[in-house]
Amino acid sequence: AVDAHEDLNAIITKTGERALEMARASDDRRKAGRRKAGRTRGALDGIPLAIKDLFCTEGVRTTAGSNILAPFVPPYESTVSANLWDAGAVMLGKANMDEFAMGSSNETSAFGGAVNPWTRAGDPETRLVPGGSSGGSAAAVAARLALGATGTDTGGSIRQPASFCGIVGLKPTYGRCSRWGIVAFASSLDQAGPMTRTVTDAALMLGAMAGHDPKDSTSAPVPVPDFAATVEQGIAGLTVGIPREYRPEEGLSPEIDAMWTRGMEMLRDAGARIVDISLPHTKVALATYYIIAPAEASSNLARYDGVRYGLRVVDEGDSLHDMYRKTRAAGFGTEVKRRILIGTYALSAGYYDAYYLKAQKVRSLIARDFRAAFDDGVDVILTPTTPSAAFPLGQEVTDPVTMYLNDVFTVPTSLAGLPGLSVPVALTGEGLPQGLQLIGRPFDEDTVLRAGRALE
Numbered sequence: 001a002v003d004a005h006e007d008l009n010a011i012i013t014k015t016g017e018r019a020l021e022m023a024r025a026s027d028d029r030r031k032a033g034r035r036k037a038g039r040t041r042g043a044l045d046g047i048p049l050a051i052k053d054l055f056c057t058e059g060v061r062t063t064a065g066s067n068i069l070a071p072f073v074p075p076y077e078s079t080v081s082a083n084l085w086d087a088g089a090v091m092l093g094k095a096n097m098d099e100f101a102m103g104s105s106n107e108t109s110a111f112g113g114a115v116n117p118w119t120r121a122g123d124p125e126t127r128l129v130p131g132g133s134s135g136g137s138a139a140a141v142a143a144r145l146a147l148g149a150t151g152t153d154t155g156g157s158i159r160q161p162a163s164f165c166g167i168v169g170l171k172p173t174y175g176r177c178s179r180w181g182i183v184a185f186a187s188s189l190d191q192a193g194p195m196t197r198t199v200t201d202a203a204l205m206l207g208a209m210a211g212h213d214p215k216d217s218t219s220a221p222v223p224v225p226d227f228a229a230t231v232e233q234g235i236a237g238l239t240v241g242i243p244r245e246y247r248p249e250e251g252l253s254p255e256i257d258a259m260w261t262r263g264m265e266m267l268r269d270a271g272a273r274i275v276d277i278s279l280p281h282t283k284v285a286l287a288t289y290y291i292i293a294p295a296e297a298s299s300n301l302a303r304y305d306g307v308r309y310g311l312r313v314v315d316e317g318d319s320l321h322d323m324y325r326k327t328r329a330a331g332f333g334t335e336v337k338r339r340i341l342i343g344t345y346a347l348s349a350g351y352y353d354a355y356y357l358k359a360q361k362v363r364s365l366i367a368r369d370f371r372a373a374f375d376d377g378v379d380v381i382l383t384p385t386t387p388s389a390a391f392p393l394g395q396e397v398t399d400p401v402t403m404y405l406n407d408v409f410t411v412p413t414s415l416a417g418l419p420g421l422s423v424p425v426a427l428t429g430e431g432l433p434q435g436l437q438l439i440g441r442p443f444d445e446d447t448v449l450r451a452g453r454a455l456e
């Protein structure tokens with residue numbers, strides 16, 4: 001592993017003092033509560049967490065990994081983090097991430113990328129990426145800096161870094177966790193979720209994070225089951241679908257293929273039935289995502305105008321337009337600018353129908369594929385999480401299309417709004433972790449977690 005925690009660069013802002021205050025406050029509350037109502041403990045009492053730096057934290061700098069928000073101190077707390085504090089958790093720090101959650105390696109962070117703790121000691125030349133965009137969260141949990149971390153996942157940003165760092169990561173159903181107070185990337189896809197060492201921890205943490213929030217109109221008014229209570233119930237009789245389209249024509253790497261087969265065996269040994277299924281629109285998912293996500297991002301990022309948040313670059317005598325241009329030129333990194341350009345183009349008059357509207361139609365077809373499989377009696381779907389294990393820093397960052405291919409197995413789930421869980425299952429010949437992904441019906445995280453438990 002990388003020798004010193006500092007070398008991991010997993011945390012952008014440390015909040016150790018606040019963690020102590022929070023722990024004391026939670027302790028006082030508990031004592032007072034116990035006297036009054038016989039109340040015992042919060043589900044996460046005293047549990048130290050890292051919070052992805054995309055969640056607004058009241059009075060604590062929230063950067064989204066960007067220079068444009070580097071000076072931004074939110075006056076409010078995101079619903080998800082507030083829910084975690086209500087359950088007794090304490091915040092150790094704000095975790096590093098790709099800028100505005102755009103990336104698969106952490107290398108687009110304005111603060112320098114986090115490093116994967118599985119990097120071999122004494123081998124600094126081949127530092128590995130932790131994945132992204134929630135790479136700081138994944139590195140912090142993998143290196144035991146925190147017991148758990150929040151992540152957000154728009155197209156794979158919880159599941160891919162979880163796979164690269166050998167931890168558990170769950171993207172819940174769209175609408176399960178409130179997006180209120182989370183810096184927006186692509187609003188119809190963004191979803192918060194837990195990143196933990198075990199599936200049981202993910203069940204516990206999700207239970208605390210989730211729930212309907214009137215402040216987010218896309219937050220679902222559905223009850224939150226006690227995931228931790230059912231996670232050990234086993235999967236006897238469950239039907240597991242294996243989508244043939246996730247085996248590309250050019251083939252999977254033999255190691256990923258072998259791990260996938262091993263996963264099927266583990267689920268079968270636990271009492272599940274394995275069936276072959278088809279998700280015919282899988283091959284167009286990545287292209288669809290890379291229209292929809294940048295389009296929504298270009299719209300969401302219009303608010304960084306040098307007036308309302310964070311950075312402002314303006315010189316004497318400048319016009320308003322000069323200020324916009326200078327602020328955005330200095331504040332946004334290359335990948336973010338690329339997405340704003342793609343998104344603005346796709347939304348332009350004359351191109352909207354050809355790109356954005358078309359992508360929305362294809363998105364419906366992708367969701368319909370999943371629905372058909374579930375209607376046929378499939379309970380969960382098993383796939384690899386990523387097409388490779390963690391790669392060295394610098395290897396893919398110069399080639400955006402290669403970088404985008406990291407999301408090939410995670411993006412369809414995001415477009416369909418379904419829950420997806422990555423569980424570490426095997427090590428490569430080089431000793432690097434890899435995960436398998438379980439996909440479930442909407443709001444059926446319960447079954448996904450139970451199946452994930454059978455892969456541990």
Ligand code: GLN
Pocket residue numbers: 101102103104132133152153154155156157158185293407
């Ligand atoms: N890597 C994908 C992207 O760059 C997914 C990011 C995410 O899920 N936030 O868009």
